[in-house]
Amino acid sequence: MSTTWHILGAGSLGTLWAARLARAGVPVRLILRDKVRLASYQAAPGLTLVEQGVAHTYPVIGETPDSPQPIRRLLVACKAYDAQSAIAQLQHRLAPDVELILLQNGLGSQDAVAAQLPQARCIFASSTEGAFRDGDWRVVFAGHGYTWLGDASHPTPALWLDDLQAAGIPHEWSTDILTRLWRKLALNCAINPLTVLYQCRNGELQAHQCEVATLCAELAQLLEYCGQPAAAADLQHEVERVIHATAANYSSMYQDVANARRTEISYLLGYACQAATRHQLNLPHLQQLQVRLVEQLLARGLPHD
Numbered sequence: 001m002s003t004t005w006h007i008l009g010a011g012s013l014g015t016l017w018a019a020r021l022a023r024a025g026v027p028v029r030l031i032l033r034d035k036v037r038l039a040s041y042q043a044a045p046g047l048t049l050v051e052q053g054v055a056h057t058y059p060v061i062g063e064t065p066d067s068p069q070p071i072r073r074l075l076v077a078c079k080a081y082d083a084q085s086a087i088a089q090l091q092h093r094l095a096p097d098v099e100l101i102l103l104q105n106g107l108g109s110q111d112a113v114a115a116q117l118p119q120a121r122c123i124f125a126s127s128t129e130g131a132f133r134d135g136d137w138r139v140v141f142a143g144h145g146y147t148w149l150g151d152a153s154h155p156t157p158a159l160w161l162d163d164l165q166a167a168g169i170p171h172e173w174s175t176d177i178l179t180r181l182w183r184k185l186a187l188n189c190a191i192n193p194l195t196v197l198y199q200c201r202n203g204e205l206q207a208h209q210c211e212v213a214t215l216c217a218e219l220a221q222l223l224e225y226c227g228q229p230a231a232a233a234d235l236q237h238e239v240e241r242v243i244h245a246t247a248a249n250y251s252s253m254y255q256d257v258a259n260a261r262r263t264e265i266s267y268l269l270g271y272a273c274q275a276a277t278r279h280q281l282n283l284p285h286l287q288q289l290q291v292r293l294v295e296q297l298l299a300r301g302l303p304h305d
């Protein structure tokens, strides 16, 4: 019997992974916040995945954090700001050889979790897949993409990549996962805050080309200082390419703000500005962007961390 995948966080990505693993016959258990959420889930027929307009429901087993079964493989699918506290609730259930797969966007939460669990193997992930919930226990697979997985302290690939293959989850083991995460962070810093400030789709940033270019230059400088020259290479062109390729989309941060949800600012722009401060690097436009974004969040009554 293969190792059970415990999935922490039944949101968009957690449900997308759980449904595909379950569809492939891989053992999966979904960890819900509490008894109330579990009762709600148990009243539903399972998790529903909508792909190209077609819905299928998978009867994945649900449980609460205090369920007795030990955990050997944990997919952490919470937001970056929830990851540490959500994992802390499970600490007593984690087997000595537990492996965690951290799906969080940005940087900062992964290191915090790794420090919280020094014995665990922490695998970092960077995903370009897109999903959103259109109802309780229901997720729409909105954007096909790829997930890179890697262990910053151990280059050996994880043994369970076969499960992902079987589940049809496009993936690749990456020996430079930090470079990928830094690159994605830089892209998100150059695009997402501006879409919030200008209240626009990604494509409308083509009208703010100079501002984007200035931010890219500062971000590239930061990446170099942080020992990530590969993530800095040709950053502006990549940002322009993404703005063009996703022109009709609203960025994830725009969507969070529009739906009055907390953003992951501390793990994106906040993390970048902190790294600049640590290196005594003056990046005036990036720092000003953070001030403007925080003001905008405060004006909307949203958390600014």
Ligand code: NAD
Pocket (backbone or CB within 6 Å): 008, 009, 010, 011, 012, 013, 014, 031, 032, 033, 077, 078, 079, 080, 082, 085, 086, 087, 089, 103, 104, 105, 127, 128, 129, 130, 131, 132, 133, 264
């Ligand atoms: P989400 O808000 O849809 O899901 C997070 C889930 O975690 C929620 O259901 C929440 O209730 C649950 N949760 C939080 N604390 C918990 C706890 N203590 N116990 C149990 N459950 C708990 O978020 P998402 O969109 O799936 O994003 C997850 C991460 O993946 C984020 O860092 C995001 O940036 C990243 N990401 C998302 C997408 C996407 O398309 N949704 C794409 C790429 C990366």
Ligand code: KPL
Pocket (backbone or CB within 6 Å): 187, 188, 191, 192, 202, 242, 246, 250, 251, 252, 253
């Ligand atoms: O990842 C993104 C997001 O919206 O979070 C893109 C589309 C790259 C914009 O930064």
